[in-house]
Amino acid sequence: MKEYTVSPSPHIRAGTTTSRIMLHVIIATVPAMIASAVFFGRRALMLIAFCALSAMLWERLIRFVMKRPDSTDDLSAMVTGILLAFNLPATLPVWMAAIGTFVAIVVVKQMFGGLGQNFANPAIVGRIVLMLSFTSHMTHWVLPDNVDAVTSATPLVTEDKFSYLDLFLGHCGGCLGETSKLALLIGAGYLAAMRVITLHAPLAFVGTVYLFSAAVGQDPIYQMLSGGLILGAFFMATDYVTTPVTNKGRVVFGIGCGIITCVIRFWCNAPEGVSYSILLMNIVTPYIDMFTRKKAVGGIYQKDKKEASE
Amino acid sequence: MRLNGIRLPHHKNTENCETVDIKCPERVIISMSQHIGAPAEPTVKVGDEVKVGTKIGDADLRMTCPIHSSVSGRVDKLGEMLLPNGKVCRTVEIVSDGKMEPDEGLSPPVITDRASLAAAVRASGCCGMGGAGFPTHVKLDYDEEKVHIDTLIINAAECEPYITSDYRELMENHERVIGGMKLVREILGIERVVIGIEENKPKAIALFRDKLSGESGFEVMKLRSSYPQGAEKVIAYYATGRIVEEGRIISDYGMIVLNASTTGLIWDYSRTGMPFVSRRVTVDGDAVGKPCNLRAPIGTQISRLLEAAETDTENMKRLIAGGPMMGISLYDPGLPLLKTNNAFLAFKSEAKKEMQTNCIKCGRCIAACPLGLMPAEFERAYDRRDREALNRLKINLCMNCGSCSYVCPAKRPLAEKNQLAKGFAISR
Numbered sequence: 144m145k146e147y148t149v150s151p152s153p154h155i156r157a158g159t160t161t162s163r164i165m166l167h168v169i170i171a172t173v174p175a176m177i178a179s180a181v182f183f184g185r186r187a188l189m190l191i192a193f194c195a196l197s198a199m200l201w202e203r204l205i206r207f208v209m210k211r212p213d214s215t216d217d218l219s220a221m222v223t224g225i226l227l228a229f230n231l232p233a234t235l236p237v238w239m240a241a242i243g244t245f246v247a248i249v250v251v252k253q254m255f256g257g258l259g260q261n262f263a264n265p266a267i268v269g270r271i272v273l274m275l276s277f278t279s280h281m282t283h284w285v286l287p288d289n290v291d292a293v294t295s296a297t298p299l300v301t302e303d304k305f306s307y308l309d310l311f312l313g314h315c316g317g318c319l320g321e322t323s324k325l326a327l328l329i330g331a332g333y334l335a336a337m338r339v340i341t342l343h344a345p346l347a348f349v350g351t352v353y354l355f356s357a358a359v360g361q362d363p364i365y366q367m368l369s370g371g372l373i374l375g376a377f378f379m380a381t382d383y384v385t386t387p388v389t390n391k392g393r394v395v396f397g398i399g400c401g402i403i404t405c406v407i408r409f410w411c412n413a414p415e416g417v418s419y420s421i422l423l424m425n426i427v428t429p430y431i432d433m434f435t436r437k438k439a440v441g442g443i444y445q446k447d448k449k450e451a452s453e
Numbered sequence: 454m455r456l457n458g459i460r461l462p463h464h465k466n467t468e469n470c471e472t473v474d475i476k477c478p479e480r481v482i483i484s485m486s487q488h489i490g491a492p493a494e495p496t497v498k499v500g501d502e503v504k505v506g507t508k509i510g511d512a513d514l515r516m517t518c519p520i521h522s523s524v525s526g527r528v529d530k531l532g533e534m535l536l537p538n539g540k541v542c543r544t545v546e547i548v549s550d551g552k553m554e555p556d557e558g559l560s561p562p563v564i565t566d567r568a569s570l571a572a573a574v575r576a577s578g579c580c581g582m583g584g585a586g587f588p589t590h591v592k593l594d595y596d597e598e599k600v601h602i603d604t605l606i607i608n609a610a611e612c613e614p615y616i617t618s619d620y621r622e623l624m625e626n627h628e629r630v631i632g633g634m635k636l637v638r639e640i641l642g643i644e645r646v647v648i649g650i651e652e653n654k655p656k657a658i659a660l661f662r663d664k665l666s667g668e669s670g671f672e673v674m675k676l677r678s679s680y681p682q683g684a685e686k687v688i689a690y691y692a693t694g695r696i697v698e699e700g701r702i703i704s705d706y707g708m709i710v711l712n713a714s715t716t717g718l719i720w721d722y723s724r725t726g727m728p729f730v731s732r733r734v735t736v737d738g739d740a741v742g743k744p745c746n747l748r749a750p751i752g753t754q755i756s757r758l759l760e761a762a763e764t765d766t767e768n769m770k771r772l773i774a775g776g777p778m779m780g781i782s783l784y785d786p787g788l789p790l791l792k793t794n795n796a797f798l799a800f801k802s803e804a805k806k807e808m809q810t811n812c813i814k815c816g817r818c819i820a821a822c823p824l825g826l827m828p829a830e831f832e833r834a835y836d837r838r839d840r841e842a843l844n845r846l847k848i849n850l851c852m853n854c855g856s857c858s859y860v861c862p863a864k865r866p867l868a869e870k871n872q873l874a875k876g877f878a879i880s881r
């Protein structure tokens with residue numbers, strides 16, 4: 144008798160896989176890559192490529208050392224590398240970038256068990272560590288078009304204001320991937336259209352910054368378009384692993400990020416609060432998840448029971 | 454409120470295939486366990502002559518219904534069979550004389566009230582024909598003093614891909630289905646009858662709207678094509694807006710849900726007295742040369758059905774009883790047709806080995822679950838054997854619809870683990 148393979152149901156699966164999702168994210172970063180090349184030249188592209196490759200190399204190495212199967216084919220390390228590069232100034236020496244990817248992949252991601260297990264966004268922590276270790280290099284902003292000549296401050300610290308249009312297109316100082324809001328939004332639109340991300344967290348994040356800035360008398364549009372807000376909101380605050388799983392939780396996450404960003408920007412004497420706000424909210428994500436847990440349809444909960452009996 | 458669900462490819466390749474009777478098999482193997490509930494015991498001995506409709510198995514248990522011979526002939530063997538769930542059950546094997554003579558003792562039942570309806574339904578051997586196979590008489594066995602059933606819901610959603618056997622019942626035998634609806638309504642004094650049909654079956658919707666137009670108390674409910682609209686709690690919710698709370702059953706809320714083919718069967722039995730001895734089954738899948746709907750005696754070996762549908766058994770790698778979402782994969786095409794089998798799907802490909810990664814916490818499973826459960830958390834809680842968390846997360850409500858597994862990009866075996874977790878949560 145010929146016997147057939149038995150497997151548990153369901154016998155069909157959707158086509159979406161982890162690596163395909165990562166591929167979508169990579170595609171979504173392409174417009175911003177192009178923008179970085181336009182504004183900061185070949186060096187920006189080189190740094191992005193270097194970060195992507197070194198992140199994958201670290202991942203392969205550490206998995207080998209830890210005697211675990213290689214996991215670079217899920218492409219998540221590449222995404223981390225690219226996003227970290229977006230958070231670096233185009234002039235950063237590559238060996239520093241390599242430290243950044245090491246921290247992101249080895250310390251933040253793999254030490255906690257690999258994909259899905261890390262509590263903090265690897266790229267964000269990579270950036271923060273570099274920021275603290277090499278502050279001057281990390282704030283060595285160059286103005287687009289004059290990469291070699293002028294050192295400039297980012298829109299958040301400089302006295303002379305940029306026009307909204309310059310900010311939107313990316314004609315301003317800053318990290319290589321964060322300056323062109325237009326390019327980032329094109330990518331984000333792609334992710335939303337492909338249903339890779341939901342817009343709950345990013346809209347809550349940006350909206351909160353807008354309202355908060357307006358409330359304390361800052362220019363809300365300027366705040367929205369400056370620094371790494373758009374990059375952080377659409378590409379970091381939407382990272383599945385380190386943000387809440389329900390849409391309700393994602394809104395809470397976004398609002399929290401927005402408030403912390405504004406507090407840091409306006410009162411902490413630090414120009415850029417986006418990274419720290421996301422990191423802090425990453426840390427409280429398990430608690431947000433706990434409080435925004437869905438109620439089962441038809442579920443009876445202890446609390447309801449008590450209320451009912453009262 | 455809208456319950457969640459998922460979009461699936463429909464693959465309703467056989468929707469226009471008229472039901473074809475298969476040639477009478479020489480032998481049928483009738484399982485004494487046709488549906489959930491306790492198995493029946495054979496009531497015949499080897500050598501007994503039986504006719505179509507002769508009772509061959511029964512048990513005096515609430516969740517059991519009688520089993521009848523599906524052919525005329527002689528009992529050849531009382532055997533045993535391994536069920537897909539690993540349990541062994543008894544079988545009655547009958548060699549057919551090819552005449553298909555009906556039992557002379559059969560006569561239409563007298564149905565006057567709820568009790569006689571329930572008794573007749575039990576005597577017909579009727580169980581849910583859409584999958585799980587809940588014995589139908591149990592649904593009619595409620596306390597009239599305490600509950601009043603005000604809504605009868607006819608489930609014709611047929612939300613699983615491929616399967617069209619209920620659809621063919623609607624199209625070919627609408628008068629049977631409508632007859633059954635009217636009978637149950639009248640006997641139980643039900644105010645409202647709703648037949649729920651998914652929007653991917655516009656012809657059936659139009660047909661029933663037409664046939665029921667002018668009748669008050671009957672409604673045709675068009676359901677969104679989303680899986681699992683045909684789950685009992687889901688269709689009941691859409692028909693009435695009532696949510697069945699854990700630990701309670703649908704009739705507590707004044708509702709009865711019957712599958713469309715089951716409704717037709719009840720009508721048939723009430724007219725002719727011929728019990729549940731044959732059924733329509735969809736045969737499809739990429740290994741099937743001629744996808745079709747077949748009517749076959751209960752107990753016909755699946756291999757016969759596959760043959761009738763010109764299946765490439767040489768290259769067939771997988772055989773599924775039921776739909777691709779909740780169906781059970783079978784190891785042996787020699788197994789017999791059960792009352793609950795609405796489809797057999799034969800595929801040339803092995804189950805795909807897809808790249809499994811850690812859960813990436815994307816939340817897709819949570820957004821997919823029709824009951825608002827959190828499958829990703831079930832998995833984590835089960836992996837650390839946290840009984841309390843599983844209960845808090847309401848693992849008991851999971852109906853194993855498979856939506857969570859379907860959508861998971863990390864290809865976690867969520868539905869499978871849910872089953873294990875469910876067992877674990879109630880153990881000890």
Ligand code: SF4
Nearest residue numbers: 822851852854855857
């Ligand atoms: S199998 Fe259970 S947990 Fe998964 S979607 Fe269905 S009901 Fe929800």
Ligand code: SF4
Nearest residue numbers: 812813815816818861
């Ligand atoms: S769908 Fe899969 S990867 Fe996404 S949260 Fe659920 S279990 Fe995790």
